Amino acid sequence: MTQYLLKGAQLPSGERADILVKDGVIAEGSAKDAQIIDADGLVALPGLVDLHTHLREPGREDAETVETGSRAAALGGYTAVCAMANTSPVADTAGVVEQVYRLGREAGLVDVQPVGAVTVGLAGERLAELGAMATSAAQVRIFSDDGHCVADPRLMRRALEYVKAFDGVIAQHAEEPRLTEGAQMHEGEVATRLGLTGWPAVAEEAIIARDVLLAEHVGSRLHVCHVSTAGSVEVLRQAKARGVRVTAEVTPHHLLLTDERATSYDPVFKVNPPLRTQADVEALRQALREGVIDVVATDHAPHAVEDKECEWAYARPGMLGLETALSIAVDVLGPDWDLIAERMSRTPARIAGLDGHGHDIKTGAPANLTLVDPAARRVVDPSDSASRSRNTPYAGMTLPARVVATFLRGEATVLDGKAVR
Amino acid sequence: MKHLLSATDLDASTATLVLDTAAEMATLAGREVKKLPTLRGRTVVNLFYEDSTRTRISFEAAAKRLSADVINFSAKGSSVSKGESLKDTALTLQAMGADAVVIRHPASGAPHRLSTWVAGSVVNAGDGTHEHPTQALLDAYTMRSRLGRLAGLSVAIVGDVLHSRVARSNVHLLATLGAKVTLVGPPTLIPPDLRTEVSYDLDAVLPDADVVMMLRVQRERMAASYFPSAREYARRYGLDGPRMRRLPDHAIVMHPGPMNRGMEIAPEVADSARSTIVEQVANGVSVRMAVLYLLLGGKS
Numbered sequence: 077m078t079q080y081l082l083k084g085a086q087l088p089s090g091e092r093a094d095i096l097v098k099d100g101v102i103a104e105g106s107a108k109d110a111q112i113i114d115a116d117g118l119v120a121l122p123g124l125v126d127l128h129t130h131l132r133e134p135g136r137e138d139a140e141t142v143e144t145g146s147r148a149a150a151l152g153g154y155t156a157v158c159a160m161a162n163t164s165p166v167a168d169t170a171g172v173v174e175q176v177y178r179l180g181r182e183a184g185l186v187d188v189q190p191v192g193a194v195t196v197g198l199a200g201e202r203l204a205e206l207g208a209m210a211t212s213a214a215q216v217r218i219f220s221d222d223g224h225c226v227a228d229p230r231l232m233r234r235a236l237e238y239v240k241a242f243d244g245v246i247a248q249h250a251e252e253p254r255l256t257e258g259a260q261m262h263e264g265e266v267a268t269r270l271g272l273t274g275w276p277a278v279a280e281e282a283i284i285a286r287d288v289l290l291a292e293h294v295g296s297r298l299h300v301c302h303v304s305t306a307g308s309v310e311v312l313r314q315a316k317a318r319g320v321r322v323t324a325e326v327t328p329h330h331l332l333l334t335d336e337r338a339t340s341y342d343p344v345f346k347v348n349p350p351l352r353t354q355a356d357v358e359a360l361r362q363a364l365r366e367g368v369i370d371v372v373a374t375d376h377a378p379h380a381v382e383d384k385e386c387e388w389a390y391a392r393p394g395m396l397g398l399e400t401a402l403s404i405a406v407d408v409l410g411p412d413w414d415l416i417a418e419r420m421s422r423t424p425a426r427i428a429g430l431d432g433h434g435h436d437i438k439t440g441a442p443a444n445l446t447l448v449d450p451a452a453r454r455v456v457d458p459s460d461s462a463s464r465s466r467n468t469p470y471a472g473m474t475l476p477a478r479v480v481a482t483f484l485r486g487e488a489t490v491l492d493g494k495a496v497r
Numbered sequence: 498m499k500h501l502l503s504a505t506d507l508d509a510s511t512a513t514l515v516l517d518t519a520a521e522m523a524t525l526a527g528r529e530v531k532k533l534p535t536l537r538g539r540t541v542v543n544l545f546y547e548d549s550t551r552t553r554i555s556f557e558a559a560a561k562r563l564s565a566d567v568i569n570f571s572a573k574g575s576s577v578s579k580g581e582s583l584k585d586t587a588l589t590l591q592a593m594g595a596d597a598v599v600i601r602h603p604a605s606g607a608p609h610r611l612s613t614w615v616a617g618s619v620v621n622a623g624d625g626t627h628e629h630p631t632q633a634l635l636d637a638y639t640m641r642s643r644l645g646r647l648a649g650l651s652v653a654i655v656g657d658v659l660h661s662r663v664a665r666s667n668v669h670l671l672a673t674l675g676a677k678v679t680l681v682g683p684p685t686l687i688p689p690d691l692r693t694e695v696s697y698d699l700d701a702v703l704p705d706a707d708v709v710m711m712l713r714v715q716r717e718r719m720a721a722s723y724f725p726s727a728r729e730y731a732r733r734y735g736l737d738g739p740r741m742r743r744l745p746d747h748a749i750v751m752h753p754g755p756m757n758r759g760m761e762i763a764p765e766v767a768d769s770a771r772s773t774i775v776e777q778v779a780n781g782v783s784v785r786m787a788v789l790y791l792l793l794g795g796k797s
């Protein structure tokens with residue numbers, strides 16, 4: 077196994093250190109056989125962990141595969157991603173989650189941790205075999221019908237209660253479906269002007285408010301996916317102040333882009349939940365800094381060209397995120413590396429129960445880390461993406477910071493900014 | 498002006514130029530030979546993804562009176578109905594050398610998308626619940642010819658504004674041309690953020706209105722709880738004879754058609770002297786001639 081010595085890297089704490097990567101861990105001792113990487117001016121972060129990734133396999137391998145998505149993740153500085161369950165077939169059985177888990181292992185570029193569906197076929201009617209998925213080789217801990225809301229309050233209550241047996245967590249896609257029938261974008265002035273059916277903020281906020289009360293009632297953990305509104309932030313703030321065991325994520329695109337983007341009618345900006353207003357963006361940024369929102373998660377959602385090069389209403393919602401998330405976090409949070417490590421590595425690893433990830437870079441810790449050039453600037457070019465899809469909303473934008481190298485259990489997955497395979 | 502996708506594409510001088518040009522075109526209708534040679538050799542494609550014989554015929558007549566070659570591409574019986582994407586259709590039209598594409602589409606923004614894929618001009622003939630700019634132009638033309646001006650007119654737009662592309666285009670164009678617009682209807686059907694006056698009380702608006710524009714209200718909206726019943730809707734927001742008599746003597750009543758007689762408009766009103774419904778149809782051809790002329794006439 078190749079040894080690496082990362083010389084003069086800056087740690088999230090601000091200290092500078094030489095980091096010896098040996099036998100899968102951060103080591104001490106002789107570095108005489110190590111390949112030396114000049115890390116002067118680079119920042120070493122614990123490998124990033126994404127709680128919300130759509131890898132599309134099985135079912136839509138034309139849009140993404142576990143391997144291509146894993147490569148995009150490694151290039152984005154990730155060492156673990158949680159693969160959402162809305163594949164075809166749906167990841168609602170031990171068989172499917174084990175298949176995804178195995179494909180991730182075979183690709184070997186990041187740890188692919190499958191998310192299990194809450195309900196059979198994501199239909200929102202009856203519980204999937206959550207326990208079987210939890211005890212499978214994939215050891216599923218996060219369950220989500222993402223793409224759909226678990227709208228039935230009784231079913232949601234039962235799911236929250238049931239997963240306590242194996243310390244699971246329900247990750248809710250908060251969208252009251254009766255309030256978003258036919259919805260195309262954020263309900264507001266821009267939607268009115270564009271004649272696109274609105275997705276009201278209250279459809280998200282009402283579900284989060286209900287779910288924090290349910291989680292409080294049954295004493296369970298709740299995770300809220302892709303929080304997008306200022307009102308949701310206030311609901312979460314109050315719930316956390318009361319001690320409810322709720323965590324929440326925000327996507328890079330909700331931290332950066334607004335509903336004004338829809339004015340082009342280019343569906344590359346269509347996403348669910350939709351891009352909101354500048355006031356929402358400001359509230360989300362503040363909540364992320366304060367910790368009311370715990371995590372940045374990508375909601376990386378690759379789509380084939382024909383699903384985006386069409387009329388807005390017919391396009392599928394979702395955008396790429398893995399290769400740009402860190403840059404956007406730097407753009408939004410500034411070069412506060414400890415905060416970035418907290419929001420993009422330590423906390424998501426803890427929520428997902430990924431014991432091998434999210435560790436500080438110190439002797440004995442698993443060598444899951446990424447080296448970032450904070451001074452770099454890059455122009456986003458969709459054709460450069462390692463993803464099989466091209467639906468990045470950031471095309472042509474100049475973003476700060478660049479991933480130079482990523483290590484998964486001591487093996488380089490990215491070197492010199494390129495995937496090793 | 499390259500395309501006409503939205504009424505917001507028109508500033509006051511351009512909009513006035515369209516209306517003045519339409520007035521010239523209208524004089525043609527009285528002549529024996531109703532054709533101008535202006536667009537000879539140019540190709541105008543009518544690309545209709547929704548059935549709208551009225552609008553298609555209006556554009557077709559306009560293009561033919563300017564001597565353009567017209568190709569009708571309707572969703573029925575063409576590759577469009579076989580699931581060909583809008584982009585592939587656009588590339589086909591491009592290869593056919595379309596100088597202008599007139600598009601009617603159920604999806605808001607489809608004309609914008611099309612305009613990024615074809616070299617020719619794109620005219621929005623109604624897209625989803627977004628806009629229908631030539632309807633607004635013909636409405637403005639009709640108001641101007643009946644009332645002599647647009648600036649300062651009080652226009653009440655009554656009904657399902659939320660789902661109306663006609664209302665959106667009218668709000669923008671009338672604001673550009675200096676008219677004062679009041680949207681009237683149940684709060685469920687009036688979006689709060691169109692930056693214009695709103696009233697939920699039709700009777701209060703009528704005495705000061707120069708123009709009342711009644712929008713078609715689809716009965717399906719009841720199923721989605723926008724209002725309880727056709728009867729209640731007609732009672733609160735329908736324009737019947739007694740209400741019409743509350744209008745000032747000079748006021749006119751408009752409707753973009755097709756009408757639900759007895760729902761938003763009573764037959765007595767639709768057939769009254771105040772009604773402009775028939776002349777709106779005739780004016781539509783003149784206005785569309787003006788639009789095609791101004792988009793294409795300067796070129797080639």
Ligand SMILES: [Zn+2]
Nearest residue numbers: 222223249301
């Ligand atoms: Zn989701």
